[in-house]
Structure formats: C-alpha cells, structure tokens
Amino acid sequence: MKVFSKEQIYEGDRLTTERQEISSTELMERAATQIFNWMHLRMQGAQVPVHIFCGIGNNGGDGLVLARQLVIHGYNVKTYIVNYSETRSKDFLINYERIKDTTKDWPVVLNSAEGFPEIYPDDIIVDAVFGIGLNRPPADWVADLFQKFKASEAFTLSIDIPSGLYTDKPVEDENAIVYANYTLSFQSPKLVFFLPETAKYTIQWEVLDIGIDRDYLTQTETEVELISKFEVLPLYKPRQKFAHKGDFGHVLIIGGSFGKIGAVQLASRSALSSGAGLVTSYIPQCGYNSIQSSFPEAMVICDDGDKAIKDIHFNIEPTAIGIGVGMGQAADTIAAFEAFLKGNESPLVLDADAINILAKKKTLLKRLPQQSVITPHPKELERLIGKWSDDFEKLEKVKAFSKAHDLIVLIKGAHSITVYKEKQYINTTGNPGMATAGSGDVLTGIITGLIAQGYEPLAATIFGVYLHGKSADIALEDYGYQSLIASHIIETLGDAYMDLFKQPEPEEKQEEQEPEQ
Template sequence: MKIFSKEQIYKGDQLTIERQKITSTDLMERAGAQIFNWMHVRLQGAQVPIHIFCGIGNNGGDGLVLARHLILDGYNVKMYVVNCSDKRSKDFLINYDRVKNVTKEWPTLLSCTEDFPEINDQDIIVDAIFGIGLNRPVDKWIKALFVYFRKTKAFTLSIDVPSGLSTDSVPKDEDAVVWASYTLSFVTPKLVFFLPETAKYTVHWEVLDIGLDMNFLSETTTEAELIGKHEVLPIYKPRDKFSHKGQFGHSLIIGGSYGKIGAVILASRAALASGAGLVTVYVPKCGYIPLQASFPEAMVITDEDEKKITNISFEIEPTVIGLGVGIGTDTKTMKAIEGFLKTNKTLLVIDADGINILAKRKTLLKLLPEQAILTPHPKELERLIGKWTDDFDKLEKVKAFSKKHNLIVVVKGANSITVFQEKLYINSTGNPGLATGGSGDVLTGIITGLMSQGYNPLSASVFGVYLHGKSADIAVEDFGYQSLIASHVIEYLGEAYKDLFKQPEQPQVQVQEEAVDKKK
C-alpha cells in the first residue's frame, strides 16, 4: 500500500475534482459519509452521546458532514466548533449551513477552557479539529482541550490524523496532540502511524476510500510503502514439481564465538527453513559439536581457533553469506573479517557484531558488495550512522547512508523499515513477542535463505522481514508475547508461507454494511 505525502494527497484531491467534474464540497461529502458508514455499522443506532469537535478548516467540514448524517439517522450528537481563528474554509461554511438545516441544536462555539463540555468515559469524542495541513503550534487553550480529551477516558476517534500531529515531524509537546483511540485516515495511512515517537498518538487506524482518481493513485510514486500480504505475494517464487536442492542455492553463515554459538544455530536453521537448498556454517571449533548435534541438516566448517574466528577461509562457493551473528569483536576477528571483505564478491547479509565491526572501522564499508544488506537494531544503527534528533532525522540519515554506500538497511523495530536509497518499505507484521534474544539472528537467516533461492537483495529483505513478523504473529497465538522465543519463529515459518494463500474469512461487519445499504 502506497503511503502518500500530504503534498501528494492535496494534488490527488485537486486532480479528482478536475477529472471527475465534482466540487471540493462533493469530495468532502464523500469523506464525511464514509466516516458515518464506518460508525453506523459499529454503533447500529446506539444512543451513546457523540461529541463532535470541529475545527474551522476542511477537517472541521468533514466533521460537520458526519454530524449531519448522524443526526439524520437519529444519533445523540453534540457539536462544537473549536474557534481557533477568524479564517473559515469555504467548504466548512457550506456544511455549517447544511447542518443547521437538520437540527435546532446548533454547534456550540468554543473559544476558551471555560467552554469545555462535560464528557463521560462512556461517551464518544470525534476529533475533527485539525487535519494534515496544520503548520503551527496550537493555542494554549486548544492544548488544554486535548489534555481534557485524555482525562475523560472517552473513546476518541480522529478524522484523517490526530489533531496537532504533523505528517512529517515529531511533536515537541505531546500534550499538544490528540491521543486517539482510533484514526480513520483518508486514502492512505500516514508515515507517522509507524514511527516509534509518533505511533503512540493513535492506538488503531484504518484507511477509508473516498474515491480519489484511480490513475493518480496507480501512477504516483511514493517515498514509502506499507508491506502486507498483497505486496509480498507478487514477490513469492513458487517451486516447480521437478525442482531439486541445487536450484535453491547454498547459504553460508559465518559467525559464533565461545558462548554465542546459539546465534549461529538460529540463523542457519532459519536459512534452511526459509527455503535455502543447502546451508553451511563457519564457526570456531567450539561450535562444531553443538551444531552437528542440534542441527544435523547443516554442514560445518571450523576455524583453527577454539573460541573465536581468526581466519575466514573455505573452499565452497556459496550463493550468499550471512555474516556476524554471535561473532564478537575480538581484534583477531576484526582482522579476519577485513581480510575476508577484501576478497569477497558474494552477496552479503550482515548483522550484530558484523555491523559493530563496520561501525568501528568505517573504511570497511567500501569493501562491501553492492546491495549488501545490514540488519541493525537501534544501538547498532546509532553506532553506524551516528545519533539522530528524532525518527524523521533517523530516516534521513539512513537514506543518505544507503545511497552513499549502495546498501540496503533494515531498521528493526515494531514496524521494521527496509531502506534502500530514497525508498522506505514499512513492514506490517510482527508483535512484542519478538522482543527476545535471538529473533534478530533468525531474521538474518531468513533473508540469507531467501537470497540463496534467487530473490534479489531488496525483495529478500522486504519479504524476509514480512515472513519473520508473520511467523511470530501466528506463533504468538499459541505461546503469548512473554513466552515466544526465537526458535518458535523458525518453527512457524511454514505456517507463514501457507498463510500467503489463505483466503480471509468473511467478516460479519460486511454483512452488516450490506444490510445498511439495503435499508437506505
């Protein structure tokens, strides 16, 4: 799913108006009607008080359209205009007049803290105050209103984006933003829904289709994409009946040190479970028996040193190499990696201490093959690119780093983001159960195994992150967040693959929507 910028959304609105020969008021009517349909399907006429707070721009206009539809359908609606300036948009004024024609309860004008209405925790708040166009700090009394919303503990529904939240920056004051229970976002989710510092402002979100021009939607290239099942299905490579292991490549996992052989076991098992034809593991001598005993499917090559890797030398010709898991940062290991990189021409996936070594000796970055994949967690990323001021600054630094070195960087997190050049691929799978030791080693193995099968580095990264998270999502149903361990992610990879072809169950809500349509 494309994630459009606010500038692109404005352009899409204008093109839709021109190409469909409608007015901006007509487009606003669509938006408000879609929000009404969403609420009506879920409320089914319930008489809970609905407090709709409207700004004086187009977001407020959407709120007035919603209010009119709710009133006409018999809901208990209370309307308020957040009077933040004297400049009212044309479409706001049109819909202000329209809503006055359907009720004697005209919107209450709010201009200070003394105007705040009484709201109970069982009520519903609709936030239609500011949209994506807000470009200034909110007034103190409006900030107080946002704080009041939170104190009421009422369910808060934001229209398009939580008011006060910019689409391209991190708020300096968290009290100056609405903390939404749910956000109904037009056309596209917003990038801020997926970043650690801004995702907290909406617990859930959903995209509403308001009928923007299809050519605009399909032809416009976006900086960011949200990756779900529909996005990875075209990437998937099915197997032929007569295929054999030689067609799916040979993965080599290089890593491990005394006390950290488990990391290599996890990565190599994940490489094979993701579909690699063959897996060989290069470890210090102390890893030989653990690997042969616990993972008989793998072949093992050992370093001459008992406890650490001091020399990387092998006669096999791997398709792809996963480097760094559990390898440590001993001086001899660092020299071994430097010597290896000087002669290596094979595709690389680098994780953990492999990244830490690159951060210590940044000259080694010049030795990496094109489109090598780095999978850092936050601290490893910081060592690599330096400190950042906020999540947007971090992404800019990662994009610059990727472009400079022609590398792919998987920024791991709740919504892991694969970065290549100027493009962001935001993953939609995964859960807090992945916050456990070894889950990163498993991801390294999965991406390595996919590249082994012939997936290009970018596809392997995007698909691998998706499968990793999906496997955890399926496994967590059996184990829960606290008891999920990295090995479970490997064990459920097969289920993640099978899920690609499962048809979603018909949700009850769709049946209800049809009933509503027939009623109308």
C-alpha cells in the same frame, strides 16, 4: 499499500475533483459520509452522546458533514467549533450553514477553556480539529481541550489523523496532541502511524476509500509503502516439480564465538527453513560438536581459531553469506573480517558484530558488494550513522547512508522499515513476543536464505521481514508474548509460507447503511 505524503494527498484531491467533475464540497461530502457509514454500522442508532469537535478548516468541514448526517439519523449529537483562527476554509463555511439549516441545536463555538463541555467516560468524542494541514503548534487552550479528551476516558475517534500530529515532522509537545482510540484515515495511512514516537497517538487505524482518482493512485510513486500479504505474494517464487537442492542456493553463515555458537545455529536453521538448498556454518572450533549435534542438516567448516574466528577461509562457493551473528570483536576477528571483505564477491547480509566492526572502521563500507543488507538493532544503527533527535531525522540519516553506500538498511522495530535509498517499506507483521534473544539471528538467516534462492536483495529483505513477523504471529497463538522464543519462529516459518495462500474467511454480509456513496 502506498503511503502518500501530505502534498500527494492534496494533489490527489485536486485531480479527483477535476477528473470526476465534482466540487471540493462534494468530495468532502463523500469522504465524511464514509465516516458516518462506519459509525452508523457500529452504533445502530444507540443514543450515546457523541461530541464532535470541528476545527475551522477542511477537517472541521468533514466533522460538520458527519454531525449533520448523524443528526438526520436521530443520533444524540453535540457539535463544537474549535475557533482557533479567524481564517475559515470555503468548504467549512458551506457545511457550517448546512448544519444550521438541519438542526436548531447549532454548533457551540469554543474560544477558550471556559466553554469546554462536560464529557463522560461512556460518551464518544470525534476529533475533527486539524487534520493533515497543521503547520504550527496549537494554542494553549486547544492543547488543554485535547488533555480534557484524554482525561475524560471517552472513546475518541480521529478523522484522518489525530489532531496535533504533523505528517512530516516530529512532535513538539505531546500534551498538544489528541490520543485517539481509533483513526479513520482517508485513502491512505499516514507515516506517523508507524513511527515509535508517534504511533502511540492512535491505538488502531483504518483506511477508508473515498474514491480518489484511480489512475492517480496507481500511477503515483510514493517514497513509503506498507507491506502486507498482498504486497509480498507477488514476490514469492514457486518451485518446479523437478527442482533439486542445487537450484536453491548455498548459504554460508559466518559467526559465533565461545558461548555464542547458538546464534549461528539459529541463523543456519532459519536459512534452511526459509528454503535454501544447502547451508554451511562457519564457526570457531569450540562450536563444532554443538552445531553438528543440534543441527544435523548443516555442514560445518571450522576456523583456525579455538574460541573466536581468526582467519576466514573456505573452499566452497556460497550463493549468499550471512555474517556477524555471535561473532564477537576480538582483534583477530576484526582482522579476519577485514581480510574477508577484500576478497568477497558473494551477496552479503551483515548483522550484529559485523555491523559493529563497520561502525568502528567505516572505511570498510566501500568494500561491501552493492545492495548488501545490514540489519542493525537501534544501538548498532546509532553507532553506524550517529545519533538522531527524532524518528524523522533517523529516517533521513538512514536514507542518506543507504544512498551513499548503496546498501539496504533494515530499521528494526514494532514496524520494521526496510530502507533502500529514498524508498521505505514498512512491515505489518510481528508482535512484542519477538523482543527475545536470537530473534535477530533468525531474521538474518531468513534473508540470507532468500537471497540464496534467487530473490533480489531488496525483495529478500522485504519478504524476509514479513515472513519473520508472520511466523512469530502464528507462534504467538501457542506460546504468548512472554514464552515466545527464537526457535519457535523457525518452527512456524513453514506455516507463514502456507498462510500466503490461505483464503480469507468470508465476511458476514452487512446491510448497507444509508446514505452510502
């Protein structure tokens, strides 16, 4: 799913009115009617007090259309105009007159905190104050209104985006933002729904199709894409009947040190479980017995070092190499890593201490093959690109770093983001149970295994992150958040593959709710 920028959304609206020969007011009616249909389907005429707070721009116009539709259908509606400016949009004014023609209970105009209504926990709040057009912090009294929403504990529904959030820059005052239980976003989710600092302002979100011009939606390139099953399914490479292990590549996992051989075992197992034909673990001598006994499917090459890698040399020709897991940063290991990069031509996935060494010796970055994949956790990323002040600056720094060095960078998190130059791919699978030792090692193995099978590095990263998270989601059903461990993710990787082809459960047929457009 494409995630459109604010500017692209405005252009989509403009082209839709032009190509469909409708007015902006008619497009607003269509969009807000979708909000009404969503509420009407769930409320079924319930007389819960609904407080609709409308700004004086187009988001407020959406709120006025919604209020009118709810009134017509007999709901218990109170409408308020949050009068934060003297400027009104044309479509707001048109719908302000329409609601006054619909009911004698005209909207209450709020100019300060003195007029705030009482709101109770069992009420419903609809936030239609700002929308995506916000370009400056709200007035203090408007921020106080948003705090009143939060204090009321009433269910809060935001239209398009929680008011107070910007689409393209960080939060300035967290007390001046609506905390929404649910956000109904027009045509496309917003990037801020997925960033750690801003995702907390909506617990859930849903996209409503408001009929934006289809050619525009399909032909417009976006910097950001949301990755779900339907986006990764076309990436999948099926196997032929007469395939053999040599067709699916040979993975070499390099890493481990005394006490951290398990990281290599996890990465090697996940590489093989991802579909690689062969896996070799390259480890210091202290790990030989444990790898051979715990993972008999792997081949093993031992380094000259006893407790840490000191001289990376091998006589195999790996299709892809994953390096860094559990490797440590001993002086000999750093020297061995540097020498390895000088002669390596295989595709690389770099994790953990490989990234930390790169951060210490940034001149080594120029020795990485094009489109190498790096998978840092937040602190490793900070060591590599420097500190950032907010999530937007972090994204800009990562994009610049990726472009400068032609690298694929995975920003790990609740919604892991794969970045390649200007493009960003936001993952939708995974859960908090993955915050456990070894989870990153498993991911390194999966991505390396996919590259070995012939997936392009970017596709392998996008697909691998999805499979990693989906495996954890499946394992969660048996283990829960607290008891989920990295090995469980490997064990359910096959189920994640099978899920790609599982048909969705048929939905119960719902009666259409008027007025539906």
